[in-house]
Amino acid sequence: MLRTATHSGPVVTVTFDDGATTRFHAIWLRDNALDPETRAPGNGQRLITIGDIPADTTVGNTRVVGGDLEVTFQPEGKTVIFPAGWLADHAYDRDRPKDAGRTAPGLTTWDSALAPPGADWNAVHADPRAKRGWLAAVAEFGFARLTGGPVEPEALLRVADLFGYVRETNYGRYFEVRTEVNPTNLAYTGLGLQAHTDNPYRDPVPGLQILYCLENSAEGGDSIVVDGFRAAQRLRAENPEGFALLAGHPARFEYSGSDGVCLRSRRPMIELAPDGELVAVRFNNRSSAPFVDIPFDRMEAYYQAYRQFAAIIDDPAMGVAFKLEPGESFIVDNTRVLHARTGYSGAGSRWLQGCYADRDGLLSTLAALELAQPEAAE
Amino acid sequence: MLRTATHSGPVVTVTFDDGATTRFHAIWLRDNALDPETRAPGNGQRLITIGDIPADTTVGNTRVVGGDLEVTFQPEGKTVIFPAGWLADHAYDRDRPKDAGRTAPGLTTWDSALAPPGADWNAVHADPRAKRGWLAAVAEFGFARLTGGPVEPEALLRVADLFGYVRETNYGRYFEVRTEVNPTNLAYTGLGLQAHTDNPYRDPVPGLQILYCLENSAEGGDSIVVDGFRAAQRLRAENPEGFALLAGHPARFEYSGSDGVCLRSRRPMIELAPDGELVAVRFNNRSSAPFVDIPFDRMEAYYQAYRQFAAIIDDPAMGVAFKLEPGESFIVDNTRVLHARTGYSGAGSRWLQGCYADRDGLLSTLAALELAQPEAAE
Numbered sequence: 001m002l003r004t005a006t007h008s009g010p011v012v013t014v015t016f017d018d019g020a021t022t023r024f025h026a027i028w029l030r031d032n033a034l035d036p037e038t039r040a041p042g043n044g045q046r047l048i049t050i051g052d053i054p055a056d057t058t059v060g061n062t063r064v065v066g067g068d069l070e071v072t073f074q075p076e077g078k079t080v081i082f083p084a085g086w087l088a089d090h091a092y093d094r095d096r097p098k099d100a101g102r103t104a105p106g107l108t109t110w111d112s113a114l115a116p117p118g119a120d121w122n123a124v125h126a127d128p129r130a131k132r133g134w135l136a137a138v139a140e141f142g143f144a145r146l147t148g149g150p151v152e153p154e155a156l157l158r159v160a161d162l163f164g165y166v167r168e169t170n171y172g173r174y175f176e177v178r179t180e181v182n183p184t185n186l187a188y189t190g191l192g193l194q195a196h197t198d199n200p201y202r203d204p205v206p207g208l209q210i211l212y213c214l215e216n217s218a219e220g221g222d223s224i225v226v227d228g229f230r231a232a233q234r235l236r237a238e239n240p241e242g243f244a245l246l247a248g249h250p251a252r253f254e255y256s257g258s259d260g261v262c263l264r265s266r267r268p269m270i271e272l273a274p275d276g277e278l279v280a281v282r283f284n285n286r287s288s289a290p291f292v293d294i295p296f297d298r299m300e301a302y303y304q305a306y307r308q309f310a311a312i313i314d315d316p317a318m319g320v321a322f323k324l325e326p327g328e329s330f331i332v333d334n335t336r337v338l339h340a341r342t343g344y345s346g347a348g349s350r351w352l353q354g355c356y357a358d359r360d361g362l363l364s365t366l367a368a369l370e371l372a373q374p375e376a377a378e
Numbered sequence: 379m380l381r382t383a384t385h386s387g388p389v390v391t392v393t394f395d396d397g398a399t400t401r402f403h404a405i406w407l408r409d410n411a412l413d414p415e416t417r418a419p420g421n422g423q424r425l426i427t428i429g430d431i432p433a434d435t436t437v438g439n440t441r442v443v444g445g446d447l448e449v450t451f452q453p454e455g456k457t458v459i460f461p462a463g464w465l466a467d468h469a470y471d472r473d474r475p476k477d478a479g480r481t482a483p484g485l486t487t488w489d490s491a492l493a494p495p496g497a498d499w500n501a502v503h504a505d506p507r508a509k510r511g512w513l514a515a516v517a518e519f520g521f522a523r524l525t526g527g528p529v530e531p532e533a534l535l536r537v538a539d540l541f542g543y544v545r546e547t548n549y550g551r552y553f554e555v556r557t558e559v560n561p562t563n564l565a566y567t568g569l570g571l572q573a574h575t576d577n578p579y580r581d582p583v584p585g586l587q588i589l590y591c592l593e594n595s596a597e598g599g600d601s602i603v604v605d606g607f608r609a610a611q612r613l614r615a616e617n618p619e620g621f622a623l624l625a626g627h628p629a630r631f632e633y634s635g636s637d638g639v640c641l642r643s644r645r646p647m648i649e650l651a652p653d654g655e656l657v658a659v660r661f662n663n664r665s666s667a668p669f670v671d672i673p674f675d676r677m678e679a680y681y682q683a684y685r686q687f688a689a690i691i692d693d694p695a696m697g698v699a700f701k702l703e704p705g706e707s708f709i710v711d712n713t714r715v716l717h718a719r720t721g722y723s724g725a726g727s728r729w730l731q732g733c734y735a736d737r738d739g740l741l742s743t744l745a746a747l748e749l750a751q752p753e754a755a756e
Binding site for chain 1: 388401403405406409410418420421422423424425426427428429433468469470471472474482543544545546547548560561562563564572580581582585625626627628633634635636637638639640641642643644645646649650651652653655663664665666668669670671672673674677678681684685688689692736737738739741742743745746749
């Protein structure tokens with residue numbers, strides 16, 4: 001509920017009933033008007049362009065009507081209602097964090113002390129709340145396990161179907177992760193793999209990876225996940241200049257292990273939004289290409305930062321380890337969480353299937369579940 | 379061919395036979411060593427991590443051997459050959475452009491004077507050179523037409539099969555672009571659409587869009603494409619501060635027109651790499667959400683820049699227009715090139731099918747064709 005609304009030139013000032021005050025610009029309000037001539041009823045899309053709004057738009061009048069804001073815009077003479085709750089949700093007249101390397105609201109970073117979040121196969125199929133909790137864990141922590149699933153090839157595609165769409169690549173709709181004789185990728189050997197994000201040579205990288213276990217009787221072959229955002233923040237704390245170097249210069253990645261495939265990218269190991277929020281981490285020793293975008297006189301410091309970032313990632317205090325049993329799987333947010341595996345021996349067998357999926361599909365499904373179950377929101 | 383190689387502390391200096399001189403650091407050379415213990419023969423992936431390389435790595439000896447560089451690293455006592463051509467290709471001891479908003483090498487920006495690049499359906503199926511030219515046009519200009527294709531539903535999927543993989547979304551593997559009674563998206567009406575990039579509410583956005591024409595006898599319904607990178611550079615020239623505002627603050631985009639779909643993103647309209655190279659443009663009046671990440675005292679200037687950017691995009695001097703005939707299609711690089719359509723009337727019919735595909739698949743197929751046809755490289 002609004003208590004007062006006033007205007008002065010192109011600025012509207014409102015006071016909420018709790019005494020909080022905030023300001024909006026006439027052009028911003030006009031562009032975001034919620035009336036059916038501005039926004040299509042139903043699909044909610046904007047029907048006008050910025051060019052349709054007079055450049056000299058200003059406020060002719062403001063009133064509080066039923067606790068909401070009524071604004072009349074000039075020269076259009078158009079009157080629009082803005083609900084008080086909508087204004088509170090979209091207020092931009094505020095201090096904002098400026099520290100480079102902060103995480104988006106709603107994310108929780110973690111280290112080895114985290115109990116791995118997870119859910120049960122049957123529950124996420126039967127109970128929308130269980131499904132919501134599972135997807136919310138991926139959004140908050142960047143990974144989640146799923147236990148109790150069928151031990152069946154292609155079951156991982158049913159995991160993807162729960163929230164979105166498989167992203168097909170040169171590796172197929174899904175790929176077999178087991179020892180091959182002439183591997184096109186070191187993932188298809190028994191070697192241990194340092195914690196890494198997948199396919200940094202792709203742009204964009206796959207947003208999510210699902211790894212689904214069908215056999216795991218070999219010695220070793222444990223899974224380890226590491227929060228790349230926590231690692232980046234630790235680097236920032238230990239070596240701010242090194243953090244700035246990894247965030248401030250593109251790295252290069254490349255893969256051309258199969259016929260007809262030649263993937264190359266030019267992206268930083270630590271990606272920030274223009275306002276400093278952490279967007280993504282890319283880290284993969286196997287597919288790092290020669291870095292050629294760092295000035296000569298910064299290269300040694302860049303390598304020092306890279307070495308330090310790697311040491312943080314390899315630090316056992318950072319990783320959460322678990323061994324997948326047949327029928328178990330996990331999802332990682334490949335823009336944030338690195339995954340590793342310990343080496344495994346020829347005794348017994350290890351067979352996983354992996355696929356990629358889009359992160360926006362998962363977040364969309366989660367947001368729609370949250371809208372449908374508002375009472376469950378924390 | 380190298381003429382000389384010397385070292386001093388951790389730096390190796392080489393002189394090519396044309397007299398050019400460049401320097402490399404010991405740690406960089408060691409990390410990028412090409413020997414089979416460092417790089418897996420076959421798939422080319424690196425077998426060691428940065429932590430496997432001694433932190434005190436330095437150069438014990440350098441020699442020119444058969445025109446190539448031989449380096450012995452200490453304390454490992456490891457000797458590795460670096461071909462002269464490889465060193466020339468990966469030299470980083472150079473001045474690099476610093477201007478924000480420059481385009482990557484190999485891109486050509488354009489305006490309405492451009493003759494739309496295109497290729498013929500049969501040619502790209504039969505002739506690898508024609509296919510290569512067609513894909514190279516997408517890489518260089520951000521769009522290309524394809525004419526002479528079959529007038530058959532789902533033919534667009536065969537276009538995607540030529541270079542990569544469809545990216546399935548909530549709109550399906552592909553979607554119908556024609557007038558609907560209760561449209562979930564304004565694209566499915568006869569309205570004109572301002573030039574836009576698709577799905578900026580998705581993160582990452584679809585890298586490529588294919589629009590394939592099956593019927594187009596309606597009045598209007600012309601296609602227009604605009605080079606978003608050229609538009610960004612024009613904004614930079616006309617209003618450098620406005621360019622910096624659009625590049626320096628995240629915008630917001632949102633779509634929730636269908637049940638169970640709630641897509642939101644927080645990305646700038648003009649995205650730059652950390653070193654200022656243009657990465658992407660996002661522009662869509664229909665799905666822009668309220669911008670809340672711009673400081674209050676910059677919001678008016680931000681909107682002024684947004685209005686100016688829109689006016690540049692709408693300027694007829696910027697757009698290349700064509701009318702698709704049945705069996706014709708075009709690909710747009712949705713991270714760079716905006717597309718528009720003029721409104722069309724109920725007389726006659728207009729039916730397009732659209733789908734998304736990944737840009738990295740196209741660029742990989744192109745790079746592999748270039749490696750296979752080196753003599754054709756310009």
